[in-house]
Amino acid sequence: MHKALLIDPAKCTSCLQCEMACSFENEGVFNPAKSRIKIFEFEHGARAIPYTCTQCAEAWCLHACPVEALTRNPDTNAVEVSNDICVGCKVCTIACPFGTVNYNKSSGKVIKCDLCGGDPACAKACPTDAITYVDADWTGYERMQASAVSGHGRPA
Amino acid sequence: MDYVVIGTGPAGVVAAETLRRSDPGGKIKMIGDEPEAPYSRMALPYLLAEDIAEDGTHLRHGSGHFKSLGIDVVQDRVASVSGADGKLSLESGGALGFDRLLIAAGSHAIRPPVPGMDLDGVENCWTLADARRIAAATKPGSRVVLMGAGFIGCIVLEALAARKVELTIVEMEDRMVPRMMNATGGDMIKRWCEGKGVSVLTSTQVESVEKAGDALKVSFKGGEGMDVDLVVCAAGVRPNIAFLEGSGIECGTGVLVDNMLATNVDGIYAAGDIAEGPELITGKKEIHAIQPTASEHGRIAARNMSGYPTHYRGSLSMNVLNTLGLISSSFGQWMGVDGGEETEVADAGRFKYLKLAFRDDVIVGALALGLTQHVGVIRGLIQTGTRLGPWKDRLMQDPHRVMEAYLVRTQGSSYGY
Known part of the structure; x- marks a missing residue:
């Protein structure tokens, strides 16, 4: 059974611990700008949405890559970037209709959520359970993902 | 079922792999004319920049990938196709029959009708062989004229700059990347490149290239010439349709296909460039x-x-470009559509630009300079035809709120908005 990130924006206090944890886990620095998960605030901070890749079945990024630098990890179901293979062309950043693959200027490659190999730092860092890592067939997750991909359909 | 795929680029390779998944027992032959493993032309600039080795350009990395899928990769050229009989002839001699044919033969780089374009020292940058010759002909300080500042010209520019050559780029039209950027964006890219030490000549035509001792003399229409070591031509590409003459397959500039990617001839399809x-x-x-x-x-x-049977809604033009550190992207109908509205914010001093084009309250195109975070949502909004409702006016006022608009309009319901 694959697990997935379950996001409950109602519980998000916009503390940015997830961004810090993600950046530290993946980049070795506390720099929210390098986080693969991002908190978007609305209504002047009254509401916040943690936002990251849902590891969508369509994997538009993976199909757009010219050199097979993006592959799906069969253990975690995450689509991962191979830094050794990525040439930094950035086509995946414009092809992903969710905007969850970003160019990282300092490495010259792209970055995206890879579920930290199956132990996501954001979920561990979140003090309010706004981000949890749960079985992927959890009803709420399915509902969220169905909504997230609605209208996007297949990469066609 | 006998499948033949003409072309070993991304369209051909993805098609052959998809055929294998959909028809485990089918016979699949993929024909390419270059003596290389299937590779990505898009990766060639990174090879030239010495970021990657040749195998880094390969479309697939596993050894024996195609063999393990039972895809027979053949090096040959198709000389002609007879659509009515389901047969094609090969340049090496012999013929092949097919039940289904995919034409994914790609395009070739053209050279403008200018005297001297056939001289040694004039190269395209389109194939691995081209890239090897350019790499061998350039070292730091080499004088290079690059003809064409379109999308391909600009990624080649990046690669040549990484080789530390003394670079002049020449473009016939009045701005850089004229088919991916309007004057506002194109002018910013030009000014940025000039600031990085590249000489950019727009509205300039090469009149001739001549031998001048060991060098090549490049003359510009109505202007001075210059002596260089190498001319790289990135003046555009054209579909490889010549071999289809007499095939019965209907062509315009390329092979005409419908929403099923089918040509006018039963059983024959086309894909890619x-x-x-x-x-x-x-x-x-x-x-x-x-x-x-x-x-x-x-x-x-x-x-x-x-x-x-799978219906294709249509392709969305999109490009992302890195010109010496300035990142630009363009999507769809960025030039606007009849009866639509457009909005833009430009900060020329900081090389930032964002333009959105709407039809009603739907985004149909966009241009961006200096935007690298969450840029894909622009594609998401265009691809899904998301109605923006009240967010359209907000974006007309401030296009930078596009990520907010995206989250609220596409995901809002699951978050209680």
């Missing part, structure tokens, strides 16, 4: 010689070839 197919917004037939279209075309064509 060679296919002239429906565009997403207007439905008009266009050629989008870009990686995402090649991959989508390849997959959809293969589904249809193997008996799984």
Whole structure:
């Protein structure tokens, strides 16, 4: 059974611990700008949405890559970037209709959520359970993902 | 079922792999004319920049990938196709029959009709062989003229700059990347490149190239000439349709296909750079010689070839470019559509620009300079035709709120908005 990130924006206090944890886990620095998960605030901070890749079945990024630098990890179901293979062309950043693959200027490659190999730092860092890592067939997750991909359909 | 795929680029490779998944027992032959493993032309600039080795340009990395899928990769050229009999002839001699044929033969780099374009020292940058010759001919300080500041010219520019050559780029039109950027964006890119030490000559035509001792003398129309060591020509590409003459397959600039990627001849499909197919917004037939279209075309064509009818809404033109550190992107109908509205914010001093084009309250195109975070949501909004409702006016006022608009309009319901 694959697990997935379950996001409950109602519980998000916009503390940015997830961004810090993600950046530290993946980049070795506390720099929210390098986080693969991002908190978007609305209504002047009254509401916040943690936002990251849902590891969508369509994997538009993976199909757009010219050199097979993006592959799906069969253990975690995450689509991962191979830094050794990525040439930094950035086509995946414009092809992903969710905007969850970003160019990282300092490495010259792209970055995206890879579920930290199956132990996501954001979920561990979140003090309010706004981000949890749960079985992927959890009803709420399915509902969220169905909504997230609605209208996007297949990469066609 | 006997499948033949002409072409070993991204469209051909994705199609062959999709055919294998849809039809485990089918016979699949993929024909390419270059003596290389299937590779990505898009990766060639990174090879020239010495970021990667040759195998880094390969489309697939596993050894024996195609063999393990039972895909027979053949090095040859198709001389002609007889659509009515389901047969094609090969340049090496012999013929092949097929039940289903995919034409994914790509395009070739053209050279403008200028005297001297056939001289040694004038190269395209289109094939691995071209890249090897350019690499051998350049070292730091080499004098290079690059003809063409289109999208391909600009990624080659980046690679040549990484080789530390003394670079002049010449463009006939009045701005850089004229087909991906308007004057505002194109002028910013030009000014940025000039600031990085590249000489950019827009509205300039090369009149001739001549031998001048060990060098080449490049003359410009109505201006001075210059002596260089190498001329790289990036003046555009054209679909490889010559071999289809007499095939009965209907062509415009490329091979004309419908929403199933089918040609006018039963059982024959086309995909990628060679296919002239429906565009997403207007439905008009266009050629989008870009990686995402090649991959989508390849997959959809293969589904249809193997008996799984799959409708393609159309391709969306999109490009992302890095010119010496300035990142630009363009999407769809960025020039606007009849009866639509447009909005833009430009900060020329900081090389930032964002333009959105709407039809009603739907985004149909965009241009961006200096935007690298969450840029894909622009594609998401265009691709899904998301109605922006009250957010349209907010974006007209401030296009930078596009991520907010995206989250609220596409995901709002699951978050209680």
